[in-house]
Amino acid sequence: MLTKEMYQRYSRQLLVEQFDETAQQRLHNASVLIIGAGGLGCAAAQYLAGSGVGHLLIMDHDNVDLSNLQRQPLYREADVGKNKAESAARQLLTLNSEIRISPLVYQATPALLEALMPVVDIILDCTDNLPTRLMINEAAYYFDKPLFIGAASGNLAQFIALSPRQRHGCYACLYSPDQHTGNNCLTQGILGPVVAIAGNYQALAALYYLSNINTPEWGQLHVFDGMKMQWSQYAIPKRANCSICGDR
Template sequence: MDDEQLLRYSRHILLEEFGIDGQARVSAAHALVIGAGGLGSPAVLYLAGAGVGQITLVDDDDVDLTNLQRQIAHTSDRVGLPKVESAAQAMLALNPGIEVRTLVGRADAALLDQWVPKADVVLDCSDNFATRQAVNRACVAHAKPLVAGAAIRFDGQLSVYDTRRDDAPCYACVFPPDAQFEETLCAVLGVFAPVVGAIGTLQAAEALKLLAGMGESLAGRLLMFDGRTGRFDEMRVRRDLHCPVCAHRAAASDAERRE
């Protein structure tokens, strides 16, 4: 780490729990971020500012005027650009010392199977249930920690799904893939801009903790935010031993115990 980097990251290095070793781990890490919208915007800006060495950003959408109320990585003069390109400009303006890779496309199974294994942490900042389930399946398959957030109207939620831990649930344990529900979109119901900012920022915090090897992650806990009252609530979430995505972990653990 050179003198300029020591100065740039000095406020993290000053933290006893983070320190120069934590910063070195962050600088050597690769984060995969799915979605460059309301959640992804603050998440990638904080990851870039913190010096995550490689950030791969996936989104298939272009910047629209209606995005600018909440998607703070984008600007009026970048309306019409792919969101990943717009976000990359903002990230590199903040920190030119990192590597940003942009992938214009949907996070389907093929793309995820290619890029999830290369990441140290995955942030799901998408806005639909099908993508969240696909990202979770890839993270379980490749044993990568997943930081997943969601927000609509005045409500937000966040958790870490780290199946490297035997006791930790995956996303599908908490939100079963076959659950029947009506998809809610902010284009129809609206979203309070600071709520996506708060959840996206917390996603960056959880990712940085995982990368730096410090603190306690949200694995096994679901954090919920009510923007109307400014209250955070937390509930414990458990692994489903019959989960269609990660139940094989239970069988593997039982086999190990029998041996």
């Protein structure tokens, strides 16, 4: 049952086709783990908070750097030097004080992910390095949690939605641990709107999924080329003998 204030706050999304009171209530009951509060996490978290997702757990051990402000709009100049998860939580609560936000000032570890998985409905991978992404992929598969992955560098953005229950390949099928892409913000640079596009895809897919009004096309690699303003889409096939998603 939505309160009068909730009806007013969420009135515009409640007008969207299929997005009814039940959908809003489902969002209110949902918990989302956002790992990484950089460009991807900032973009995704602000829309999930605004939309009324009941509990956001935001994990980042890093501090805000002056060079982050160009593409991480949850932070202000006064946040430079402060922890990202805590700064993001403060800012998000000024946007929506009706939801719960748990800042987690930690670096992701298998033990930490193991502890968090049972209390969240989905995971948003908003990190920026392959070892952490593979660790998150493994935890999501082990605990059977849908995983929404964003990535961006240079003029390119990526989005992937994985469901351990579906028969597509996983992140470890796409990238093996010995693969060194070398693509990150430090080497390739990044434009703010490009990384926000990937984060917004994560938020949109999460909203549809959590409200149960649509499911994303699982197991597809979506690649956005900012220079061409175009998306391309590729299926992620299961790799033979994948230790994460094979023979489930």
